[in-house]
Structures are given as C-alpha cells and as structure tokens.
Amino acid sequence: MSTPITLETTDVELVCLAKAGDLDAFEALTSRYEQRVYGLAMRMLRQEQDAEDVTQQTFLSVLENLEGFRGDASFSTWVLRIASHAALKIIRKRKGLNTISLEEATEPSDNFNSIPHPEFIADWRQSPEHLVEQNEIRRLLDDSLTRLDEKHRLVFLLRDVEGLSVRETAEALDLSEGNVKVRLLRARLQLREDLTRVLGDPGRQLVRSHHHHE
Amino acid sequence: MKCEELLAMLNEYVDGSVDPAICEEFEKHMAGCNPCQVVVDNIRQTITLYKDGQPYAMPLQFRERMRDTLRRKWKEKHPNR
Numbered sequence: 581m582s583t584p585i586t587l588e589t590t591d592v593e594l595v596c597l598a599k600a601g602d603l604d605a606f607e608a609l610t611s612r613y614e615q616r617v618y619g620l621a622m623r624m625l626r627q628e629q630d631a632e633d634v635t636q637q638t639f640l641s642v643l644e645n646l647e648g649f650r651g652d653a654s655f656s657t658w659v660l661r662i663a664s665h666a667a668l669k670i671i672r673k674r675k676g677l678n679t680i681s682l683e684e685a686t687e688p689s690d691n692f693n694s695i696p697h698p699e700f701i702a703d704w705r706q707s708p709e710h711l712v713e714q715n716e717i718r719r720l721l722d723d724s725l726t727r728l729d730e731k732h733r734l735v736f737l738l739r740d741v742e743g744l745s746v747r748e749t750a751e752a753l754d755l756s757e758g759n760v761k762v763r764l765l766r767a768r769l770q771l772r773e774d775l776t777r778v779l780g781d782p783g784r785q786l787v788r789s790h791h792h793h794e
Numbered sequence: 795m796k797c798e799e800l801l802a803m804l805n806e807y808v809d810g811s812v813d814p815a816i817c818e819e820f821e822k823h824m825a826g827c828n829p830c831q832v833v834v835d836n837i838r839q840t841i842t843l844y845k846d847g848q849p850y851a852m853p854l855q856f857r858e859r860m861r862d863t864l865r866r867k868w869k870e871k872h873p874n875r
Binding site: 601603606607610614615618619622623628631632635636639640643644692695697698701702703704707708709711712717718721725736740741743761764765768769771772775776780786787 | 808840853867
C-alpha cells in the first residue's frame with residue numbers, strides 16, 4: 581500500500597503523502613531538513629542544547645500544523661520560518677525581552693544611508709576552497725557571525741547559507757524585501773570586514789579614494 | 795557613478811542580478827575602481843566560506859531521541875495507522 585519514497589520524490593509529493601497519514605513520508609521530510617534546521621539553530625544560538633530544542637520544536641510544529649500547510653510557500657521556506665522564529669524567541673528570552681515582532685524592533689536607521697563603508701580592503705591570501713579545509717577557519721567564521729546583530733545574522737544565514745531567495749527570506753521573517761536587502765548588506769559587509777582583516781594580505785591593502793570618480 | 799551609490803546596489807552586483815539598464819554604469823565604475831572590485835570579490839569569498847564550510851553535525855543520540863518523540867506524537871495524532 582505504501583508508495584515507494586526515493587531521493588527524487590519531491591517535497592510537494594512528500595507533504596501530500598504525509599498529510600494523508602503516511603509516517604514514512606513525514607520522516608523523509610524530517611530527514612531532509614533536520615540537519616539544515618540544526619545547523620541554522622547552532623549558528624544562531626551557539627549552544628547545543630538550545631539548538632536541539634529548536635530542532636525538535638520545529639518538527640513537532642510541522643507535525644502539528646501540517647494539515648494547515650497550504651503550500652503557498654515552499655516547504656523549505658515554511659520549515660526555516662518556524663526554526664527562525666523559535667531561535668529568535670530563545671535569543672529574546674536570553675536578553676530578557678518580551679516577545680516583540682521583528683518589525684517593531686527595526687531601527688529607523690535601517691536603511692542604505694547608514695551602512696558603514698568598507699574600510700580594510702585587500703585580496704585574501706588564500707582562496708575559500710583552501711580555507712574551508714582548515715579548522716581554525718571554523719572558529720573565525722563562528723566568531724564573526726556571533727558578532728553580528730541577530731537580525732542581520734538570520735537574514736544572512738537564510739539568504740546566503742540556506743539559499744532562500746530575498747522574497748522567501750522576507751516571507752519567512754515577515755519583513756519587506758527592502759528590509760531584507762538592507763540587513764543582508766549590513767551582514768555581508770560586516771562579515772567581509774571581519775574576515776578580510778584576518779585573511780587579507782596586508783601587503784596588498786587598498787585605500788578608498790574619497791575624490792574618486794564622478 | 796560614485797562608490798557610495800555602488801554600495802546601495804552591492805547585493806545585486808554580488809548576486810549578478812543588477813537591472814541591465816543600470817548595469818552598464820556599474821561595469822564602467824567597476825572597470826576603473828580596484829577597491830570596489832576587491833570588495834565585491836571579498837564578499838563573494840565570504841559567502842562561499844560560510845556556504846561551503848563544515849556544518850554542525852546533529853548528534854546521533856539527539857537524532858534518535860527526536861525521531862522517537864516524533865513517532866510517538868504522530869501515533870497520537872493518527873491512531874488508526
């Protein structure tokens with residue numbers, strides 16, 4: 581009676597099967613996304629126990645709310661949305677804040693005019709392909725990520741690491757696309773700055789000219 | 795085009811999704827502005843590092859515990875299956 585589930589079975593098909601009561605399909609969906617959810621949670625929260633809680637809460641929520649999932653957003657956007665909100669809730673709890681929506685927490689200065697310009701500009705000494713192999717790099721990446729405001733970190737993780745589009749990221753976080761773009765730029769520039777200070781070749785440092793180019 | 799104006803469009807340039815109507819201006823600026831080129835390269839390298847870096851592996855024990863919890867919940871929800 582059960583439909584064979586393979587790697588080619590699409591999320592849409594799995595969701596359909598799971599809604600109809602197929603546990604294998606639900607578990608297949610979980611298998612597909614649990615690592616990504618856990619990874620996102622770890623990078624947001626830096627604590628294993630919290631990341632586990634977020635992961636479990638996320639899939640419990642998927643289980644509970646699957647009937648109501650209409651599929652207007654993709655399943656991946658939906659899952660990452662749930663995970664994102666769960667992670668933000670923990671961060672706010674850590675800070676001792678009440679639950680505020682991301683919208684209310686947006687500073688008025690969150691526009692392109694207030695974004696700091698790049699300062700340390702230099703080619704990196706090694707390519708990313710070589711760097712990813714090195715253990716010390718992981719530490720550098722994590723520390724830089726942690727220094728970001730969580731609003732910017734989350735947008736970066738969803739858009740650049742998880743590969744959601746700007747629109748999907750906006751949907752997942754209940755933000756406007758404009759807002760997502762500003763936060764994304766802030767994150768990218770700050771990470772670039774931090775990493776380039778360590779990985780950039782000081783011998784080839786460039787200086788931005790202020791009277792440059794009309 | 796000044797470096798400051800480029801900044802506001804930096805996301806699109808990095809992603810390769812700049813409106814073709816204004817793309818030409820960008821290319822002209824980029825061709826003559828080494829710092830801007832390097833900044834764009836740095837950003838792309840930064841994204842690659844995070845995207846291709848080792849993910850945090852989910853602990854096996856946790857994975858099994860979660861699977862058991864979810865199965866229990868599922869059976870509560872679907873008692874006839």
